[in-house]
Amino acid sequence: MDKACAQGTDPYLSLLEYRNTPVDGLKSPTQLLRSRRLRSILPVTEKQLLPELACRSTVHCRRELCQRRKKQYYDRTAKTLPALPVGATVRYQLPAETWKPATVTETIGTQRSYNICTDEGHTVRGNRRHLLQTPEGGFIFHFGSYFDIGLFKYLLFTIIIGLYAVIICANVLLIVVICMNRSLHEPMYLFLCSLFVNELFGSTVLFPFLLVQILSDIHIISAPFCFLQIYCVFAYATIQFINLSIMSYDRYLAICYPLQYNTRMTSNKVAMLIALTWLFPFMEVAVTISLSSSLQLCGNIINKVYCDNYSVVKLACFDTTVNNIQGLFITCLVVFCPLIVILYTYMRILKVCYSGSKQTRQKALSTCTPHLASLINFFFGSFFEVVQSRFNMSSVPMMLRIILSLYFLTCQPIFNPLMFGLQMSKIRSLCKSLIFGKM
Structure with missing residues (x-):
C-alpha cells in the first residue's frame, strides 16, 4: 500500500x-x-x-x-536469555525515546515479563527481550554467534582441546630448546623465543574460554572479564606485529651488513628490543580499554564468539567519535609502522640478494622464508578480523565469519612453531636429538 x-x-x-x-x-x-x-x-x-x-x-x-x-528455523539461532533477579538494574526504551534506567520489581509468569520501576516512580511492564542489564547491576555480555550443534559440541570440544595441547607442546618444546642450548643464544633465536612465548600467551587467552563456552548452554561473560580478554587479545596482536618487524630488521642487518652484525646487534640492544616488544603493547592497549570501559552501553549482544573492542564500542548509547578516531590511530600505529619497517628491510634484502652470489641468496632464502610465511599468514588473518569488525558482514555465512575471526588466534600459534621448527636446520636437529635422543 x-x-x-x-x-x-x-x-x-x-x-x-x-x-x-x-x-x-x-x-x-x-x-x-x-x-x-x-x-x-x-x-x-x-x-x-x-x-x-x-x-x-x-x-x-x-x-x-x-x-x-x-x-x-527461528530456534536455530534463538537463545534463551538469563532471568533477571528482582532488584536488578536494567534499561528500557519507549517508542521514539532513548534508553532509560529502571529497576526490576516483580517477575511475571514464566520469567519472560517483568514489572520495572522507572526513575520517575512509574511501573512499566516489559518483555525480557527488551530489557538490558547495565553496569550498575553487574553488566553481562551475551555472545550472539554461538548456536546449538547438539552432541557435536563434544566432538568440537575434543578437537579444540587437542589443538590447544599441540600448540602448548610445540611452543614449549622450541622455547626449551632455545633456552637450553647456548649455541642458539643469538639475536635471531632470542627473538624467536619471544615470538613463541607470545603464541602461548595468545592461545591461552582464547582456547580455555572457547572450551567453556562450547559446553555451556548460556553464552555470557561479565564486563570485567570481557574487557580483560579484549586487553589480552589486543596485546597479543600488537606484540606479534612488533616482534615480526624486529625479526625482519634483524635479518636485514645479518644479510646486508654481515661483518658489522655483531657490533650493531649487541646483547644490550637485543634486550632493549625485546623489552620494547612487550612493554609498549601493554601500555598502549590500556589506553584503548580505558576509553571503551567508560562508555555507557545500551546493548549487550556481541555477535562474535569472543570479546572484541569494536563490537563493544558499537553498543554505546551515545557518540563514539573519540573511540573511533583513537582506534583508527592505534591500528595505523600498530600495523602500518611495523609494515613500513618490514617492507623497507625486505627491499634492501632483495637488492643484496640480486647483486650477491648464489650462496648469499640461498642463505637469505633459508632464514627469510619462515619469517615471510609467518608474516603473510598473520597479516591476512588480522586483515580479515579488522574488515569483519569495521564493516557489515551480515551477508557472509555465520560459520565463515566465525572461522575468519578465529583464524589469527588459532592458526598462528600452531603455524609458527611448525614453520620455524621444520625450516631452520639448527632448531630441527636439536629438537630431534631432544625428542628421540642422540643417534
Whole structure:
C-alpha cells in the first residue's frame, strides 16, 4: 500500500492483489473467506474463477505445519536469555525515546515479563527481550554467534582441546630448546623465543574460554572479564606485529651488513628490543580499554564468539567519535609502522640478494622464508578480523565469519612453531636429538 501511494497508483488495486495472493503455502485470504478468487487486472482463466470450497481441516494442518517450520528455523539461532533477579538494574526504551534506567520489581509468569520501576516512580511492564542489564547491576555480555550443534559440541570440544595441547607442546618444546642450548643464544633465536612465548600467551587467552563456552548452554561473560580478554587479545596482536618487524630488521642487518652484525646487534640492544616488544603493547592497549570501559552501553549482544573492542564500542548509547578516531590511530600505529619497517628491510634484502652470489641468496632464502610465511599468514588473518569488525558482514555465512575471526588466534600459534621448527636446520636437529635422543 505504501509503495502504491508513493508511486501514485491506485492503492485499491494493490489491496485487491494482496487479497488474491496465497499466504504461507495456503490459499489466498479471499479463497479462504469466500471460496473463490476475485477478478483483477491480471489475466486468469475462467476455471480459476470458479468457486472452490477450502477444506477447513486441511487449511489448519497446513497452517500448523508452516508455523512449526518457522519456529524450527527461528530456534536455530534463538537463545534463551538469563532471568533477571528482582532488584536488578536494567534499561528500557519507549517508542521514539532513548534508553532509560529502571529497576526490576516483580517477575511475571514464566520469567519472560517483568514489572520495572522507572526513575520517575512509574511501573512499566516489559518483555525480557527488551530489557538490558547495565553496569550498575553487574553488566553481562551475551555472545550472539554461538548456536546449538547438539552432541557435536563434544566432538568440537575434543578437537579444540587437542589443538590447544599441540600448540602448548610445540611452543614449549622450541622455547626449551632455545633456552637450553647456548649455541642458539643469538639475536635471531632470542627473538624467536619471544615470538613463541607470545603464541602461548595468545592461545591461552582464547582456547580455555572457547572450551567453556562450547559446553555451556548460556553464552555470557561479565564486563570485567570481557574487557580483560579484549586487553589480552589486543596485546597479543600488537606484540606479534612488533616482534615480526624486529625479526625482519634483524635479518636485514645479518644479510646486508654481515661483518658489522655483531657490533650493531649487541646483547644490550637485543634486550632493549625485546623489552620494547612487550612493554609498549601493554601500555598502549590500556589506553584503548580505558576509553571503551567508560562508555555507557545500551546493548549487550556481541555477535562474535569472543570479546572484541569494536563490537563493544558499537553498543554505546551515545557518540563514539573519540573511540573511533583513537582506534583508527592505534591500528595505523600498530600495523602500518611495523609494515613500513618490514617492507623497507625486505627491499634492501632483495637488492643484496640480486647483486650477491648464489650462496648469499640461498642463505637469505633459508632464514627469510619462515619469517615471510609467518608474516603473510598473520597479516591476512588480522586483515580479515579488522574488515569483519569495521564493516557489515551480515551477508557472509555465520560459520565463515566465525572461522575468519578465529583464524589469527588459532592458526598462528600452531603455524609458527611448525614453520620455524621444520625450516631452520639448527632448531630441527636439536629438537630431534631432544625428542628421540642422540643417534
